[in-house]
Amino acid sequence: MAKIFLITGPTQSRKTTRLTHWCSGRTDVGGLLSPIVFNKRCFQNIRTQEWLAMEAELDEAEVQQVGRYTFSERTFAWANHVLLQTSRLPGIKWLVVDEIGPLELQGKGLNPALEIIFSNLPPHLNLILVIREKICESVLEIYDLKRYGVELFHYPEN
Known part of the structure; x- marks a missing residue:
């Protein structure tokens, strides 16, 4: 059965680095x-190691705004596609989503992919979700994630 692992903590606490x-070097991880x-x-x-900047360029017309940040719709469309495509790949045991934040709570950002993945979580796929500490409970509630086995991620050995 699929499990959901959480990584949470203050901003700049090396969550992404760890x-x-x-x-x-892992071949069973995507996201x-x-x-x-x-x-x-x-x-x-x-x-693939490919990356795109989240923040919109000054001349971008299609953007998502949250607080003082302006994010690129194009980048988020790409990110949603990566998550959906990767979640369906054979051999992937771990799907990483770094991170779920205020945009997703507003139904924006990575929300389109998350709703599909959470509603059809394959039994072989474990999720690692990086969630901002302040909104962790809200995310668990809004996406009804407690129906899965939810626990803290402890960086198990490869």
Whole structure:
């Protein structure tokens, strides 16, 4: 049966860095990491290492706004596609979503892919979700994740 593992903690507490090291060299892991590249938060496809900046360029028309941040619709469409495609690949035992934040609680961001994945979670697929500490309970409630086995992720050995 599928399980959901949570990584939560304060901003800048090395969640993505530790997760990146855990994913390195593994062939059974896919999904998205959110590293900072050239001082910009990005999505990085774990399997291909391809990355795109989350923040919109100044001339982008299709954007998502949350607080003082303006995010690229194009990047989020790509990220949603990566999650959905990866969740269906044979051999993937771990799907990483780094991270679920305020956009998703508003039904934006990665929400389209998350709703599909959470409603049809294959029994062989374990999810690793990075969730902001302040909204963790809200995410668990809104997506009804407690119906799965939810526990903290402890970076098991490869």
